[in-house]
Amino acid sequence: MNELKGKVEILRIVAHPVRVAILDELSKGVKCVSDLEDFLEISQPNISQHLGLLRRAGIIDYFIDGRLRCYFLKNPFVLDLLEILRKEYDRELPGPECCPVTKKGTYPGERRR
Amino acid sequence: MNELKGKVEILRIVAHPVRVAILDELSKGVKCVSDLEDFLEISQPNISQHLGLLRRAGIIDYFIDGRLRCYFLKNPFVLDLLEILRKEYDRELPGPECCPVTKKGTYPGERRR
DNA sequence: TTAATTCATTCATATATTCAAATATTATTA
DNA sequence: TAATAATATTTGAATATATGAATGAATTAA
Numbered sequence: 001m002n003e004l005k006g007k008v009e010i011l012r013i014v015a016h017p018v019r020v021a022i023l024d025e026l027s028k029g030v031k032c033v034s035d036l037e038d039f040l041e042i043s044q045p046n047i048s049q050h051l052g053l054l055r056r057a058g059i060i061d062y063f064i065d066g067r068l069r070c071y072f073l074k075n076p077f078v079l080d081l082l083e084i085l086r087k088e089y090d091r092e093l094p095g096p097e098c099c100p101v102t103k104k105g106t107y108p109g110e111r112r113r
Numbered sequence: 114m115n116e117l118k119g120k121v122e123i124l125r126i127v128a129h130p131v132r133v134a135i136l137d138e139l140s141k142g143v144k145c146v147s148d149l150e151d152f153l154e155i156s157q158p159n160i161s162q163h164l165g166l167l168r169r170a171g172i173i174d175y176f177i178d179g180r181l182r183c184y185f186l187k188n189p190f191v192l193d194l195l196e197i198l199r200k201e202y203d204r205e206l207p208g209p210e211c212c213p214v215t216k217k218g219t220y221p222g223e224r225r226r
Numbered sequence: 227t228t229a230a231t232t233c234a235t236t237c238a239t240a241t242a243t244t245c246a247a248a249t250a251t252t253a254t255t256a
Numbered sequence: 257t258a259a260t261a262a263t264a265t266t267t268g269a270a271t272a273t274a275t276g277a278a279t280g281a282a283t284t285a286a
Contacts, residue, residue, distance in 0.1 A: 008198075011124060011128035011198075016121070032262085033264095046246075076204065080200070085117060093187055156277090157234095161234050179284080180232055181232075
């Protein structure tokens with residue numbers, strides 16, 4: 001799970017509005033599928049598909065409680081991801097004026113001759 | 114850029130190995146396209162397409178220096194994202210045994226009757 | 227002006243994703 | 257054992273994405 005490649009794959013899986021909503025909800029605690037049904041506005045089979053994707057990617061897992069499947073978060077990287085998804089970003093980055101050398105030894109802003 | 118929706122869209126754009134590589138490189142400083150060509154193993158037109166995507170998403174921008182286009186990072190959320198992509202995660206999350214109530218008032222682990 | 231450099235755009239094709247609809251599975255309850 | 261509840265799987269159609277190939281600016285150098 002530590003190589004970049006694996007994390008990019010996780011990113012790809014997470015990068016869907018419904019799946020982010022599911023993960024955000026799971027970050028508050030264990031939920032069964034019908035809990036999720038209550039607050040997502042999509043069909044149960046569709047929810048199930050998203051859960052399957054997330055589970056096969058190792059992002060979530062479940063245990064069985066009676067006839068409920070109780071899903072929970074399993075992946076610490078995703079927790080950090082959720083955190084920055086919730087964070088406020090008010091400004092853009094400072095411009096590049098201060099920055100390093102490009103290929104041929106020019107500095108940004110400096111005109112090559 | 115602050116609503117969740119926009120960030121999920123950014124995630125979707127970033128979630129590609131080549132684009133992560135580009136962004137990681139840009140996080141070190143301004144680079145022109147031919148700098149990127151040197152260390153990515155894909156064709157220039159393909160690099161250009163990825164740059165175009167990233168630019169249209171507001172993630173990067175460029176200034177012109179002679180005949181070079183010097184690209185730089187523009188989005189602070191993406192900086193945080195790159196940071197957690199580089200971070201080490203050695204353990205899984207603790208299990209759910211400690212956790213909140215599911216829909217019908219059962220506790221995880223507790224059997225419903 | 228011509229040629230070279232640097233980068234972008236367009237197009238075609240292969241592949242992947244999304245979602246709905248129908249159906250299946252599994253555990254519990256009657 | 258049959259019925260029900262909770263959830264999963266499969267299939268298929270629409271759409272989106274990825275990438276290579278070819279081509280097209282724009283700028284600069286000769």
